[in-house]
Amino acid sequence: MKLRSVAVAFALTVCATGLLAQGPKPTPVSLWHNVQGVINGKRLLPGSKRFQPGSRNADYYTIDGVNAIARSYVLKHHGVVQCSNFPNGSLLIKQNYDVSHKLVNITAMLKCKGYDTADNDWVMANYSPAGKAIAFGKVALCINCHAIAAKSDTVFAPPPANLLSPKTIHVYFPAKKITIPYLKLLKKYPHSIMQ
Numbered sequence: 630m631k632l633r634s635v636a637v638a639f640a641l642t643v644c645a646t647g648l649l650a651q652g653p654k655p656t657p658v659s660l661w662h663n664v665q666g667v668i669n670g671k672r673l674l675p676g677s678k679r680f681q682p683g684s685r686n687a688d689y690y691t692i693d694g695v696n697a698i699a700r701s702y703v704l705k706h707h708g709v710v711q712c713s714n715f716p717n718g719s720l721l722i723k724q725n726y727d728v729s730h731k732l733v734n735i736t737a738m739l740k741c742k743g744y745d746t747a748d749n750d751w752v753m754a755n756y757s758p759a760g761k762a763i764a765f766g767k768v769a770l771c772i773n774c775h776a777i778a779a780k781s782d783t784v785f786a787p788p789p790a791n792l793l794s795p796k797t798i799h800v801y802f803p804a805k806k807i808t809i810p811y812l813k814l815l816k817k818y819p820h821s822i823m824q
């Protein structure tokens with residue numbers, strides 16, 4: 630247990646100092662450890678709310694969490710929309726809940742300079758509520774959709790600031806229905822719809 634914490638601390642230090650090429654990369658286990666830190670720390674992404682509307686049944690409600698590095702960067706820039714280059718070690722997570730408030734999965738993005746220079750250097754991951762990595766690393770599905778938010782370093786501002794049209798969502802999740810609360814948001818905030 631102690632050894633594992635040391636390994637996690639080392640992986641984070643390496644990320645935070647930009648020495649990734651010379652040190653260990655974050656692993657599904659080390660990142661899950663950091664994700665739990667964000668959940669326990671209860672820091673919300675500035676501008677977001679607990680149980681805000683998501684777009685599909687798998688994320689009917691969402692909670693966007695951040696670590697201290699990401700939070701102070703977003704606050705300094707007065708919101709995600711003005712954030713064009715998140716600092717090393719920034720960690721953002723999205724807890725996805727179904728309509729009955731049951732946790733379905735947790736997505737995470739960790740900024741790791743040198744990890745994926747072509748795609749803004751984020752380690753992308755999706756975990757089951759028990760911490761099993763469903764996807765991890767340079768995940769094309771995540772990266773391609775997040776690229777829509779290129780101006781803000783591929784981070785979306787929380788609803789209703791950055792919304793996706795049902796058409797765009799269906800490109801990535803063809804079988805998933807858009808929820809009624811999300812359709813209402815789209816109707817109320819048409820200028821927030823990103824292309």
Ligand code: HEC
Pocket residue numbers: 682683691693721722723736737738753754755764768770771772774775783784785786787788791792793797798801802
């Ligand atoms: C169809 C487009 C799409 C796909 C695919 C997608 N996301 Fe997102 N993601 C979004 C949108 C839109 C938001 C903002 C909604 C919110 O914050 O509740 C978001 C929010 C997030 C957040 C919170 C930070 C932010 O950008 O607001 C994280 C972390 C995240 N996604 C990670 C992932 C990971 C990891 C994957 C792949 C497993 C993934 N996403 C796949 C569209 C997508």
